[in-house]
Amino acid sequence: MQTHSSSNASVPDAEISDAAIRSLPQTLRHRRQQLAQQCSAPIIFWSGNPHSRNFPANTYPFRASSHFLYFAGLPLQNAAIRLESGRLELFMDDPTSASILWHGASPSRSQIAETIGADADYPLYRLKSFTEHAATIPVQDAATRLQQSQLLSRMMTPANGLQGIDLDLAKAIVHLRLIHDPAALAEIRQAAAVTVKAHEAGMATTRTASTEAGVRAAMEQVILSHTMTCAYSSIVTVHGEVLHNDRYPNPLQSGDLLLADVGAEAETGWAADVTRTWPVSGRFSPTQRDIYEVVKTAHDVCIDQAHPGVEYRDLHLRAATVLAAGLVDLGILRGRAEDLVDMDAHALFFPHGIGHLLGLDVHDMEDLGDLAGYAPGRSRSDRFGLGYLRLDRPLAPGMVVTIEPGFYQVPAILNDPDRRAKYQDVVNWERLAAFSDVRGIRIEDDILITPTNAEILTAALPTDREAIETITQG
Numbered sequence: 001m002q003t004h005s006s007s008n009a010s011v012p013d014a015e016i017s018d019a020a021i022r023s024l025p026q027t028l029r030h031r032r033q034q035l036a037q038q039c040s041a042p043i044i045f046w047s048g049n050p051h052s053r054n055f056p057a058n059t060y061p062f063r064a065s066s067h068f069l070y071f072a073g074l075p076l077q078n079a080a081i082r083l084e085s086g087r088l089e090l091f092m093d094d095p096t097s098a099s100i101l102w103h104g105a106s107p108s109r110s111q112i113a114e115t116i117g118a119d120a121d122y123p124l125y126r127l128k129s130f131t132e133h134a135a136t137i138p139v140q141d142a143a144t145r146l147q148q149s150q151l152l153s154r155m156m157t158p159a160n161g162l163q164g165i166d167l168d169l170a171k172a173i174v175h176l177r178l179i180h181d182p183a184a185l186a187e188i189r190q191a192a193a194v195t196v197k198a199h200e201a202g203m204a205t206t207r208t209a210s211t212e213a214g215v216r217a218a219m220e221q222v223i224l225s226h227t228m229t230c231a232y233s234s235i236v237t238v239h240g241e242v243l244h245n246d247r248y249p250n251p252l253q254s255g256d257l258l259l260a261d262v263g264a265e266a267e268t269g270w271a272a273d274v275t276r277t278w279p280v281s282g283r284f285s286p287t288q289r290d291i292y293e294v295v296k297t298a299h300d301v302c303i304d305q306a307h308p309g310v311e312y313r314d315l316h317l318r319a320a321t322v323l324a325a326g327l328v329d330l331g332i333l334r335g336r337a338e339d340l341v342d343m344d345a346h347a348l349f350f351p352h353g354i355g356h357l358l359g360l361d362v363h364d365m366e367d368l369g370d371l372a373g374y375a376p377g378r379s380r381s382d383r384f385g386l387g388y389l390r391l392d393r394p395l396a397p398g399m400v401v402t403i404e405p406g407f408y409q410v411p412a413i414l415n416d417p418d419r420r421a422k423y424q425d426v427v428n429w430e431r432l433a434a435f436s437d438v439r440g441i442r443i444e445d446d447i448l449i450t451p452t453n454a455e456i457l458t459a460a461l462p463t464d465r466e467a468i469e470t471i472t473q474g
Helices: 014-038 066-072 097-103 109-116 124-130 142-152 164-177 182-205 212-225 286-304 312-329 337-342 417-422 429-435 465-473
Strands: 043-046 080-084 087-091 120-122 235-237 257-262 274-279 400-403 406-408 440-442 445-449 454-456
Touching: 014 066, 014 080, 014 087, 014 109, 014 164, 014 182, 043 066, 043 142, 066 080, 066 087, 066 164, 080 124, 087 109, 087 124, 109 120, 120 124, 182 212, 182 257, 182 274, 182 445, 182 465, 212 235, 212 257, 257 440, 274 440, 274 465, 286 312, 286 400, 286 406, 286 429, 286 440, 286 445, 286 454, 286 465, 312 337, 312 400
Parallel strands: 087 120
Antiparallel strands: 043 080, 080 087, 235 257, 257 274, 400 445, 406 440, 445 454
């Protein structure tokens, strides 16, 4: 059963953001109290610093460490927080006169401390007196990571190779962040609502756009106009077979399918992640329609079966089986669907996993490697059809995950001599050639696991083929 809520479609207004700020100290206090139950050692999180593009003063947009954001709530630059026994201490410098000159006035350290409910606040240089026996998670930027190493007197290994108290901290963070609290869900809903509007704008713009870049611009304009950013590099392409395509020069031509994987990120870092595929002409061809319906069936079946206690790996295999069965019906594959999945024949066309965790990171907590995605004692398979599965643990109420089956004709896979030989008896290559106008189709939604089933947070954006044609045709 799918739970739909039309209220999720509206973009939250400023009053909700103000309410979120008012409740922020209580939310953060609850999070750090939960962390204190898991970790007795003092903990320090660094926010990080912006990366330079080419010379030091010209930087990429700043994005604070997600682990810092979860417990600090605000995207502060060059700051740190220390947690111990449920207390929060903020370390950062007040704005300098030069900073005010170039960037305008900003809140003082004491004002920020009050906003986030800090128990104490200090200038950043004082942090060195509070680092003894502290655990941490390495940040992404090298300069701050060097500072971490110097202050903690130990080398900061990559976050996916932690040891000792840092590993213990990472496990505690996973325990907390797997299940989203109401404040987190409110932020994800805001990001999802804006993402829906961005995709609607992309579909409508396709009628007049001449290139992929034009559609991308229309979608990202919506996100920027809601004071959000893109949660990841947008994928807007007629080459849907390139799974993480990040180029946008291709012209839009009648007969093409346009795959758009675009998601908004709220100012506080919480993300959405949605993919739709639609025809440039406004109408799917018969072959495009047939493959689209196979992918949509897999999408719908997985969401219907996404209940608490269900293994996410089983959802992936269920999607693979539905896709294999649909390709058998279309004459592309030969054999019994279950047998085809056992031999990974489906992965010729569906090489990635069914989805991933979603939260502060679009692939939530993947800086920790598979620590969050894989339940204790589990590891990645070396099977062709399972090796890219990002999540392998049972679903639980409060988890947010993506469901994103797809069909792709990737030349590097389909033209590989070893795979051609291995699957020569189960692939009807002649029949597959009739579907040459289907380079790639993916349908992705964000779902919240409830106590009884799944709620589609992005349900306001249609997946039905006819509804998509209506939007693209205007």
